Amino acid sequence: MLKPFCVAVVFVLGLSTTAAAQTSDDFFNPTVLQRVELWLNDADWAKLKAAFQENTYYPADVVWNGQTVRNVGIRSRGLGSRSATKPGLRVDFDRYSSGQQFLGLKSFVLDNLTQDPTGVKETVAMRFFARLGIPAPRETHVQLYVNGTYTGLYGLVESVDKTMMGRVFGSIGDNVQNDGYLFEYNYLLGNPWRFLYEGPDLARYKARFDIKTNESHAESLIWGPIEELVRLVNTSSANGFEASVAPRLDLAAFVRYIAVQNFVAQNDGFTGYDGMNNFYFYRLENSTSHVLIAWDEDNAFLQPDFGITTRTEENVLTRRVLETGSFRTLYFGVLSEAASSAADWLRQEMQRQLDMINTAMTTDTLKPYSNAEHQAAREMLLAFPDARITYVRCEVAKQTGATRPAGCQ
Amino acid sequence: MKRICVAVSILFSLAALPAQAQDNNADKRGMVWNDRPSIVFGEDLSVDLTGRALLEWRKFDPAIGEEVFHLRTLRIGLKGELTRHFDWEIEREISGADTIQFGEWKDVYLEWTTFDALRIRGGRFKVPFGLEQNTGVGNLDFAYRALGSTALTPGRDRGVMVFGDLGRVNYEAGVFDDDGDIAESNEPQFAAEGEDLASVGPSFAARLTGDLFRLLPVGRLQSANVGVAYTNSRVPEGLNSLRGEGLWGDDFFQRVYVKGRRQRFGAQFDWTPGPVGVRAEWMQSREQRQEQSNRNENLSDFIGTAWYVASTWFVTGEDKDDSINARRPLFRGGIGAIELAVRYEGLGFDSASKTGTAFTNPRADNQVPNSDKALTFGLNWTTTKWSRIVLNAIREHFEDETRVPEPPTTSYWSGLVRLNIVF
Numbered sequence: 113m114l115k116p117f118c119v120a121v122v123f124v125l126g127l128s129t130t131a132a133a134q135t136s137d138d139f140f141n142p143t144v145l146q147r148v149e150l151w152l153n154d155a156d157w158a159k160l161k162a163a164f165q166e167n168t169y170y171p172a173d174v175v176w177n178g179q180t181v182r183n184v185g186i187r188s189r190g191l192g193s194r195s196a197t198k199p200g201l202r203v204d205f206d207r208y209s210s211g212q213q214f215l216g217l218k219s220f221v222l223d224n225l226t227q228d229p230t231g232v233k234e235t236v237a238m239r240f241f242a243r244l245g246i247p248a249p250r251e252t253h254v255q256l257y258v259n260g261t262y263t264g265l266y267g268l269v270e271s272v273d274k275t276m277m278g279r280v281f282g283s284i285g286d287n288v289q290n291d292g293y294l295f296e297y298n299y300l301l302g303n304p305w306r307f308l309y310e311g312p313d314l315a316r317y318k319a320r321f322d323i324k325t326n327e328s329h330a331e332s333l334i335w336g337p338i339e340e341l342v343r344l345v346n347t348s349s350a351n352g353f354e355a356s357v358a359p360r361l362d363l364a365a366f367v368r369y370i371a372v373q374n375f376v377a378q379n380d381g382f383t384g385y386d387g388m389n390n391f392y393f394y395r396l397e398n399s400t401s402h403v404l405i406a407w408d409e410d411n412a413f414l415q416p417d418f419g420i421t422t423r424t425e426e427n428v429l430t431r432r433v434l435e436t437g438s439f440r441t442l443y444f445g446v447l448s449e450a451a452s453s454a455a456d457w458l459r460q461e462m463q464r465q466l467d468m469i470n471t472a473m474t475t476d477t478l479k480p481y482s483n484a485e486h487q488a489a490r491e492m493l494l495a496f497p498d499a500r501i502t503y504v505r506c507e508v509a510k511q512t513g514a515t516r517p518a519g520c521q
Numbered sequence: 522m523k524r525i526c527v528a529v530s531i532l533f534s535l536a537a538l539p540a541q542a543q544d545n546n547a548d549k550r551g552m553v554w555n556d557r558p559s560i561v562f563g564e565d566l567s568v569d570l571t572g573r574a575l576l577e578w579r580k581f582d583p584a585i586g587e588e589v590f591h592l593r594t595l596r597i598g599l600k601g602e603l604t605r606h607f608d609w610e611i612e613r614e615i616s617g618a619d620t621i622q623f624g625e626w627k628d629v630y631l632e633w634t635t636f637d638a639l640r641i642r643g644g645r646f647k648v649p650f651g652l653e654q655n656t657g658v659g660n661l662d663f664a665y666r667a668l669g670s671t672a673l674t675p676g677r678d679r680g681v682m683v684f685g686d687l688g689r690v691n692y693e694a695g696v697f698d699d700d701g702d703i704a705e706s707n708e709p710q711f712a713a714e715g716e717d718l719a720s721v722g723p724s725f726a727a728r729l730t731g732d733l734f735r736l737l738p739v740g741r742l743q744s745a746n747v748g749v750a751y752t753n754s755r756v757p758e759g760l761n762s763l764r765g766e767g768l769w770g771d772d773f774f775q776r777v778y779v780k781g782r783r784q785r786f787g788a789q790f791d792w793t794p795g796p797v798g799v800r801a802e803w804m805q806s807r808e809q810r811q812e813q814s815n816r817n818e819n820l821s822d823f824i825g826t827a828w829y830v831a832s833t834w835f836v837t838g839e840d841k842d843d844s845i846n847a848r849r850p851l852f853r854g855g856i857g858a859i860e861l862a863v864r865y866e867g868l869g870f871d872s873a874s875k876t877g878t879a880f881t882n883p884r885a886d887n888q889v890p891n892s893d894k895a896l897t898f899g900l901n902w903t904t905t906k907w908s909r910i911v912l913n914a915i916r917e918h919f920e921d922e923t924r925v926p927e928p929p930t931t932s933y934w935s936g937l938v939r940l941n942i943v944f
Contacts, residue, residue, distance in 0.1 A: 152815050153778070153884060155758065171882035173815045183815070183880040208882035209889075210923065259816075 134177060136215040139268070140250035142239060145468050146268055148222070149175035149257045150186065150201075157258060164188045164196045169207055174214070181205060181214045191299065193226050198264050198478040200224040202271075218275055222256060223267030228410040229481040229489035231473050232465040234267055237376050237409035239461060243453060244372050244446075246365075247280045247394075248406035253465070255472050264476040265469055272296070272392045272405055274325055280405075281396065293334060293395040295321035296407075297388060304387025307429040309346035314339055321393060337400055338393075345429050354436055362403050367439050369404045370430055371446035375454070375504060377418035377496075380411040383427050416499035420447055420507045444508045451501045451508075458497040466490055556906065557944040565605045571598040571612065572944055573659060579937040585926040587769050593939070594658065596627060608632045627677065638685040648675040648701050649682065649693035649728040650750045652789035652802050653829075659943030662798065662833050662860075663899050664913045665768055668868035669827020672766055673785060673806050675701020675726065675752060682726075690731035691748075700724040700754040700783065704763055724754030730789070741794050750787035750804075756780065760883060762808050763825050765870050767893050769935065771926040773919050774870040774891045777823050777883040781809025793842050796835035803828045807873075813884055820886045821874035829866030833901075836861060851904035862899035867892055869920070881924070891921040909941040 139146070152160075152172035160170055169185040185207025190200040201222040205212045225231050234251065241248035249270035256263045270276055277290035298320050310316040314335040323334050341360040348356045357363065373381045380389050382404070392405035424430040434440045474483050481489075506520035550561050558570040575593035598612030609631045614624035630644030647655050651674035653666050665671075675697070682695030699705070699722040730748030737743070756762070758780040765774030787804040804827050810820035835841060836859045839848055849855020869892030872885070879889040900912040914936045922929040 153813065154817055155778075156884075171815055171880075171884040182878070183882045183885050185882065208880040208885065209878065212878075 134179070134215060136217050136270075137250075139176065139215050139217070139220075140252050140270055142235065142250070142252045142465075143468075144252060145472060146176065146252060146254040147257070148254050148266075148268070149260070150203075151175070151259055152186065154259065160186070160188055161196045161199055164194050164199050169204070171208060172203075174203060174205075176214075179214075181212070183208045184212075189221065190224070193224055195224055195226050195480070197480070198224045198226060200226070200266075216275060217271070218273060219271040221267075221269035221271055222254065223251075223269050223410075225265060225267055225410070226480050229485050230466070230493045231265060231469050231486065232462060233412050233493070234269075234408070234410040235465060236458070236462050237378070237412040238406060240376060240450075240454070240458065241372055241406045241409070243457070244368070244450060246369055246372055246406055247276075247403065249276060253469050253472065262475070264478045265472040272324075272407060276405075277394060287397075289397050291325070292397040292399070293326055293329075293337075294324040295338075295393040295395075296324055297391050297393060298322050299387070299389045306387050306427040307342060307345060309342050309428075312339060312343075317342070324392075337395060337402075341402065345432060348432075350435065353432055357432075360400050360402060362401050363433060363439060364442065365403050366429075367433060367442045368446050369406070370424070371443050372450050373406075373409075373412075374418070374420055374422065375447055375450035375500070376409065376412040377414040377416070377500065378409055378412040379414045379418070381409070383423040383430055385423075388427065413493055413496045413500075416496055416503050418500075420444075420504060420511070441512075444512050447504055447508050451504045454497055454501055458501075459494060462494055462497065466494075559601075565602050568599055568601040570944075571600055571610075572596065572942070574942045575658065575939055577664070577937050577939045580935065581769075582934040583927055583930055585769060585771065585933065598627070603631075606633060606635045608634050636685070638687055640684050641681065642684070642695075643681045645677055645679045646682070647677050648680070648697055648724070648726045648752065649684070649695060650674050650726050650752050650785055650787055651804065652748070652791060652800065657943075659909075659941060662800070662831060662862045662901065663864055663897055664911045664937055664939045667802070667827070667829040667831075667864065667866045668766075668768065668893055668895060669802065669804050669829065669866065671703065672868055673763060673804050673825050673827050674703060674787075675724070675785070676703035677701060678722075678724070689733070689735065690729060692727070692729055694727040695725070697724045697726065698722050700752070700756070704783070722754050724752055726750070726752040728787075742792065744794060745790060745792035745799075747791075748787075748789045750785070750789070752783075752785040754783050756783045756808060758813075762823050763806050763870075765825070765868060765891060765893065767919070767926060768895060768915060768917055769926070773893050773921070773924045775883070777810070777888065778813040779808045779810050779823060780813055781811040783808045793840075796838055796841055798833040798841040799831070801828070801830045814886065815884055820884065821872050823870070823872055823888070825868070825870045827866070827868040829864055831862065831864035831866075833860050833862040833899075835859070846906065847903050850906065857905070858901075858903040860899075860901040860903070862897075862901060864897045864899070865895075866897075867894045869893070889921065891919065891924050893920075894918050907942060907944040909943075911937075911939040911941060913937050913939075 150172050152170055156170040167187050169187045171183050172186045174181045174184050185204040186201050188194060188199045189202040193200050202219060203222065204219040205214045206218050223234060228234060235253065238248045238251045249272055251267055251269045254266050254268040256266045274290040277294060278288040281289035283289060300319065305320060314331050317335045317338045318331065321335065321338055337360065344356045344360065370382055379385050382388050382391060390408040392407050393402055394405055395402050424434055434443055473486060502519050505517050509516040553559050553561055560568045573594060573596050577591045577593050579587065579589055579591060581587055595615040596612055597615060598610065600610035602608055611629045612627040614627060616622055616624035626645060628646050630642050630646045632640060632642040634640055649655065651670050654670040654674040678697040678699055678701045680695050680697030682693060684693040728748055728750035730746055733747050734745045735743045756779050760776040760778055762777045762779040764772055764776045767773055784807045785804060790801040792799045806825040808823045810823055813820050833841065837848065839858045847855065847858035851857040869890060871890040872888035874886045877887055879887045881889045895915055895917045898914045902910040904910065916934055918932045919925045922931050925931055
């Protein structure tokens with residue numbers, strides 16, 4: 113009688129050990145092609161695809177690595193990437209039960225990769241951002257099955273939320289530094305913005321910065337500091353610029369962010385082709401200082417000769433920051449650092465990820481591009497790193513007056 | 522709004538007609554005042570004008586975004602007799618903030634009345650479920666119907682009903698096109714092509730009431746009237762369940778996915794010894810959720826339960842059975858009739874299954890329950906036969922702090938003064 117009992121205890125302990133060993137790092141492990149199953153009512157899946165432009169939530173069960181989370185909420189997501197055929201999805205564990213989490217996560221994103229025929233630009237760029245010390249979500253790839261049917265290759269993306277802020281900014285004593293004001297920048301179609309002061313009306317800034325935490329606070333507390341920051345960026349004298357802006361924006365971190373984003377030739381970022389786009393903005397807990405969080409970099413790796421100061425003159429903030437000598441020096445320094453970091457890593461990482469997703473990508477029949485188009489995009493991407501590193505090093509030397517390295521044109 | 526106020530003023534003027542207008546004009550022909558403006562063509566042929574206006578001043582603590590002044594209802598209608606064998610009635614809502622427009626049709630029916638034991642009504646009228654729901658707005662003891670009456674009962678629908686008085690027992694049984702206007706489908710898009718997208722019916726409803734306590738040695742309680750009621754219909758797939766709505770219209774339990782049979786069970790108690798009235802109701806809805814889980818499996822029934830207990834007392838001594846007839850009306854040298862009232866009630870939603878973790882999602886087998894309980898204190902001042910002033914103070918308490926009008930506040934006070942004009 114005792115023996116079966118002991119076997120059972122060992123078995124249960126073994127299971128619990130396996131479960132306990134799984135963390136959110138395992139979930140977003142970039143070296144693993146994950147498999148996630150979603151189970152939702154057929155009618156809901158049909159309705160979500162039919163109404164893919166809406167943010168309506170539907171209940172579903174999530175299965176990952178033998179673990180099931182019941183009654184999560186899923187909805188269609190994205191801006192230009194929204195799709196009726198292969199919907200991008202947001203998964204909220206706590207939508208229908210306020211305390212429900214999975215591996216410490218409240219939510220995650222399933223990026224449908226419809227705008228990137230390589231399938232890896234977003235995930236490579238985010239790893240590169242993190243490698244250079246910029247707050248960025250953890251990501252990997254996932255084969256998504258909906259109601260038992262393969263629905264395609266997706267990016268598995270960590271949500272930018274309080275949980276991530278806690279991971280990035282850590283704790284001071286027992287106080288997790290995740291109770292600041294988190295904003296998602298809202299790109300307004302047809303109304304591009306380049307940090308020009310829009311007057312004292314907070315509604316202007318409320319429209320551009322969607323608050324994600326502390327939503328119940330007074331508008332003056334939420335958007336007042338943003339209005340103040342924009343005003344000071346636009347009105348401070350050249351001599352007083354750093355003194356007045358630095359307490360409200362971590363200027364060194366900002367320069368690092370725009371330099372790395374430029375290195376990866378992101379055409380739709382802070383100095384995007386149609387104004388600012390694709391970032392989160394976080395005001396640190398008990399602070400007036402803001403930092404940028406990387407988001408949605410699937411337009412990266414545009415071309416190796418993407419100018420190293422592209423559109424920095426058009427954006428008031430980047431122009432004024434780079435007019436300050438020390439920050440201009442820092443900007444080119446970070447570009448050089450990025451080139452060095454990329455030299456022994458970027459191409460290998462692209463190749464590794466492309467190999468990892470190869471079968472999942474080619475068997476994905478719902479992607480909006482052919483396998484031939486994927487193959488062509490893949491070759492073009494792999495040619496990017498070496499050419500980009502050389503181009504950036506040459507251009508930085510040209511801008512700073514340093515000796516130009518070999519290979520410059 | 523201005524024109525609406527003018528319309529209300531006209532109705533008020535009609536209600537305050539001089540005392541002689543209250544004289545019995547039953548024997549006259551032509552245009553007469555017979556409790557209301559009427560055209561009498563003969564002994565069994567008449568057309569009566571009916572109207573009702575309910576105007577409120579309200580106060581909320583905490584504020585919940587509702588208007589302070591509110592025209593609750595403005596309706597006008599006609600009713601009458603068509604020979605000795607038929608009665609009829611039509612009534613329509615009047616709506617519009619700035620201009621007077623006709624709104625929703627209310628009662629529109631023809632009734633065969635030859636025999637007391639067997640009558641037939643056809644048209645649009647209230648489904649026979651719910652004691653209070655089937656009580657005219659002019660005869661309610663409180664400004665608002667109980668939570669259950671406005672959430673779980675069917676309300677009006679098109680149909681045919683047989684009913685009658687068998688002495689100790691009254692019966693009503695009908696077949697209806699849908700399942701009442703309160704339970705209208707919210708999401709009919711799952712219906713197959715060619716189906717009636719708006720249809721949740723046909724439905725069947727029946728009610729039996731009677732003086733059953735007369736058979737028991739229970740003293741004055743022998744005059745109590747008790748009854749049971751039942752409805753049955755089929756509900757199409759979708760977010761089409763009944764839902765929990767607070768007194769002021771905020772959803773505290775949103776619709777869930779249902780498919781299959783919807784049943785309602787009801788029991789009622791009505792006792793009016795002298796100037797005192799005691800009323801109680803219990804009702805429950807059970808809705809099937811076939812193939813509605815995340816994996817297309819059947820879910821446990823979705824259940825709504827409501828109840829109330831209410832009591833009234835005419836301080837001025839009127840008999841509750843003749844509640845709108847003040848012994849000494851205000852415009853005839855008296856003060857009218859003054860009645861105190863109190864009601865305690867509840868409305869809650871839940872699932873039959875209690876297994877596993879409960880969720881608020883509309884496809885969860887085990888639903889997180891939520892309920893609304895309300896305590897209402899009232900004072901009704903019936904000034905004339907047609908006008909009444911109603912004062913109510915209401916304490917409302919919700920169970921789930923995340924599903925309340927102003928989270929996380931779970932308890933709310935509200936008060937209102939209402940002017941009722943009904944003729």
